Amino acid sequence: MTKADVDIPVVIVGGGPVGLFLAICLIKKGIKCRVLEKRQEPVPDSRSLGIHPVSLELFDEVGITEPFLTSGLKIRKGLALTEDKKLGEISFEYCPKPHNYILACPQFTTEKILRNELQKLDEDALITGATVKHFDEHEQFVEITYSIDQQTNQQITANYIIGCDGKNSAVRQQASIHYSGKRYNDTYIMGDFEDTTDFGADAAVFLPNGGLIECFPLPNGMRRWVVKTNQYISEPSQLKLATLVQERLGYDLSEIKSTMLSSFGVQHFMAETFAKGRVLLAGDAAHVVSPIGGQGMNLGWLDCQNLAKRLHTLTDDKGELNYDPATLKKYSLRQKKIVKKVGRRAEINMALGRKPGIPFLRNLFVKGILQSPLRNKVAEIFTMRGLNDWWI
Structure with a gap:
């Protein structure tokens, strides 16, 4: 042939x-x-x-x-915060146009x-x-x-x-x-929740003492939460993710509609x-x-x-x-x-x-x-x- x-x-x-x-x-x-x-x-x-x-x-x-x-x-802006204050922000406004944003x-x-x-x-x-x-x-x-x-x-x-x-x-x-x-020791749990925050179309990255928490806006009024964990969680649940967010930020996700949950290593x-x-x-x-x-x-x-x-x-x-x-x-x-x-x-x-x-x-x-x-x-x-x- x-x-x-x-x-x-x-x-x-x-x-x-x-x-x-x-x-x-x-x-x-x-x-x-x-x-x-x-x-x-x-x-x-x-x-x-x-x-x-x-x-x-x-x-x-x-x-x-x-x-x-x-x-x-x-998403045109990302906020960096601790559990109780804002450290600063990153704006994508000055990045090359026309796509000076990240699309969720x-x-x-x-x-x-x-x-x-x-x-x-x-x-x-x-x-x-x-x-x-x-x-x-x-x-x-x-x-x-x-x-x-x-x-x-x-x-x-x-x-x-x-x-x-x-x-x-x-x-x-x-x-x-x-x-x-190689595999890293870093592990995370994440989930998509109905957005009840005041962040709007902004992404937020929290740096509390207990470990990273990220939340990104999604279409249709949802928000992705990603939480650093001490070890891999083999059976992720809304309660486990909500507990970590509550402990580190004082924000309650326990009764909020969730559509996806998973754990992952790096x-x-x-x-x-x-x-x-x-x-x-x-x-x-x-x-x-x-x-x-x-x-x-x-x-x-x-x-x-x-x-x-x-x-x-x-x-x-x-x-x-x-x-x-x-x-x-x-x-x-x-x-x-x-x-x-x-x-x-x-x-x-x-x-x-x-x-x-x-x-x-x-x-x-x-x-x-x-x-x-x-x-x-x-x-x-x-x-x-x-x-x-x-x-x-």
Whole structure:
């Protein structure tokens, strides 16, 4: 079989936010693809919700921004507080326009929008209920075996297979790509509650002596609460989260409507390479960073932009997709550098949220930063600026 004989140039495994956006980017560049996704429907809960300005600019490039702006909520300011006073604030007003804000949009809405936009481009691109069994890599193509709703196996051939199938990626594991990193001791509980605060569209980050508490506004009058815990809570409940908030802030969430509760730990893992032969990785399949700061999903979208551009350069005059290890290596090297930079920023965010040895000094440091010209630099870091402005 030659490259001209393959069924489709690219098969993407995983149809979450990263896999769907990658498909859109590829099709916009004239590269046909198929997305194999296990789930029939988008995720049922909010999960990842922060869409950063760098991602909105990527959406601008492919013309899909408007439905996100219609569905999301713009966060233009973040407040830093202790249990009894305000330390300062970060305004995104002076960040580059037009997207000088962070957009809060629940993941189920994000996936729904991306599915709709992909269907407009190619109604056959997304194959749901598809479980990938295995793949075989050959010199000029990859053969993927999958089933629909666990029924009869089917085969599809492609020039490339791209794993966007999460941190436990079956694609990465079958390709024998090493995934290394570390787990932190930091643990959290979070939940979405009806918003009964006075913060409006502002985000709030509390730094009480007992540990970090964050709360972010969501569309439809809801608010996400994230609370630092002393150990992992295996059975999260509204009572446990409300008790921690009550103890640290004196704010009562016990009788407020809640729609989602979960616990999570923090880890930072990265694949040794994002490109091995005709196997490519993007999103959590390639890297996992701390969710504090909401950068993981956005980092995956940066992978998509870079990878789509690289593959576009491999398309010949006949529209066929060639193979060039050097080009794919550049994709891997560039994104790994970005991941390391995001990881360092995430570690700083986590460190500020831990129980301080001397709370007064920590608070004085935060107050000093937020009342100095450095606050604009902090706003740039929080909105993921300075990651995607160079090219290898």
